[in-house]
Amino acid sequence: MSSNLSSTDQRASDTETALRRSLRRFDITAMGIAAVISFDTVGQIATGGGEAATWTAAIALLFLVPYALLFAETGAAFPQEGGPYVWVRLALGRPAAALTTLFYWVTNPVWLGGSLVFLAADTWDRFVFHLGSGTFADYAFKLLFVWAAILTAVVSLRRGKWITTAGAAVKVFALALFTGTAVLYGLRHGFQGLHDAHFAPTTAGFLALVPVLLFAYVGFEAPNAAGEEMHDPQRDVPAALGRSAAVAACCYLLPVLALLAVVPAHQVTGIGGFMEGARLVFGVYGPAAGTLLEVTAVMFVLALLTQGSAWMIVSDRMQAMAAADGGFFSRSLGAFHPRLGTPVRTNLLSGAVATVFMLAAMQLADGDAGAVFSVVLTVAVTTLLLSYLVIVPALVLLRLRRPDVNRPYRVPFGNPGFLVCAALVYAWIVIGSWSALFPGVLEGLFGIGYVFHDVWGVSRLSFEAFTLGTVAVLLTVGALGVRVARRKDTAPPEAGEAVS
Template structure:
């Protein structure tokens, strides 16, 4: 549920339009490429999670398999990028619920969901079940209503001359961001029953559900709006229901978008705080964040720190305009995960060699084909992380 809530979140309402602008009628090809890369990443992450069932995800895998630097780089990119994503999701909630006071609503959302996570993963999973059920109902109503309307046929799912290799790859990179929710599952190794069995199964099931949902919604949008109409839309699902003559669905879709953003925010806070916990234990972040609540078993100080930082961003910065660097960071994060899985032996549960090879190559290709501004911003954030790691290493060697 946490994985599905992460993937079938606000991205389904906003990610398809920019992807269509890049790929045109090749949108579904871009979606398929993103899914293949995500499948490789999910398989590598699942095998590593079974081998290292502790909080931290790829931060731990990179550190254990490739060395301390690569683990730090993965953790840094994840924590910085996803904290900004927390703020973006909170602002999305505010924009749909009360546009004139989006920042206040967004800040309140962060506070409320941080409190839910504070009570433990069980409470978070229960809340996510409700959110996923509501979003699934909204998306099902959307697909059924639009595909059953007379508007179907004005668009097409066929690939035309507007689709280019570069555009399709860029769309895949943008859509891949929406599939990255299984990272949240892998960061929860210390808080689930039988992690060696549970985590790989949860990752596979969540990815399959998310792919089915995205494919169904993308097909409906292409058939109703067409590639050009989808590319030019700022709210494609709303435009599609209006085009289909089903205006009664407008408030339903608006509610679904807000609820989906809440689901993404809930799981983001969960994942970022667990990676922060692992890094704090290694003194790569302030060690005070490594404290685990004696009753609820959660890294409550890390959760509070993530929540406070997200609230500050919500109230001061419009991170929606610069969130592209998060996609770059996520792809680097999974490139390190695949490289880590590549080093596993058969006895350690290494997947077929083609899986980490395709996953690593796919992540690197999609990262460099992202919009230039996103790639440069992501590279800048990683460069800051490299500088921080270098300073920490030098201070350790000098004994300070």
């Protein structure tokens, strides 16, 4: 490993033998785009009405920019396999890194088995082929979707990167097609949605949108989980992160504006907002509209699939690194396949978690896809944002404690600039985490009316049981994993197993 990691366990350094350098700047950029641009959150953001566009732009400037600066510097300075796991381990130790990585990793099978698969099934059911709700076809589609995403993460990164690249291209193309068509529709029929849109920001809109917007914008550091599979991470990471962040900001703001311009805000739904908007605007294509809408729906589902696989590729590597480094249960869980160069055991664990979560989520609200979608997305937002409560301070500690480490890219204005960026990012993360875990509480402090069941479709008791229960279970599993790994730490690893 790099000299920047001289303190890393030697047994973990043996993991290099299964890794192959196959990611160049273009691949890193495409992986960032594939992972971060979330079709499922475009409609969710647009439910906030006109001010959703205002807050999308504001948070891009006040959160995404400093966030990108922080992770561009750290990712280039510490390009080891495992990314955020390594950064937290160096700054705060192995137990903290293992727990943080668990929260970061579990977001993705939860999200895949809850939000993504429900949105994909709903889209397929309404625009391609009828599946029904709770039918054999419904279950079969969802299981196939989950395991297709997992299997695309199992193949070697040299081949798998083209799957995520194709997904990124399809995603950008579909969003550009929708945005352009919406403009054409508006020119012909008028921008009816703008009559009801109110772009002035409000406190209520801010509190409702912050968790979803932060979830939409975080994750550009994810390709660093494959840091030792990059050809030149110290040069490519900052450039790739900047490009993918700029593309993502445009791919959120422009479609949200287009959707709100042609669809009245009260008609936008989180689970079907994008495709319902596409159904409306594609009418400008006349007889070809039906076929084009069906093709768009297929692209939509494929983009969701590759988005899930992109996150599996990177987050499973982080979790595998934690295991292989002796921080989570057994080192064998972090084994990379000697030929494929992927953490197959962790990939399969992700598939199992996603499947269990999908089956549980289908029972949460008696098949009400809309309510399940909102609650499941909130769980995913919560676990991911909570991990950044540890990751961001770790970046600051690395900046202050390791000034000797070569940093090919630096945040402007030295330590003061870095600290200001970190403070901004951390403040946003704290607000987003609280709002995700305890929705309605801050609204109450500001005297804003909040009828919980009307917003979420479930009672507060059910909601908190699902979210806080998930957090409690994760903390218990993480603490147990650290304890078991510590007991085994004195035992030598099996040959070829300590890889990640």
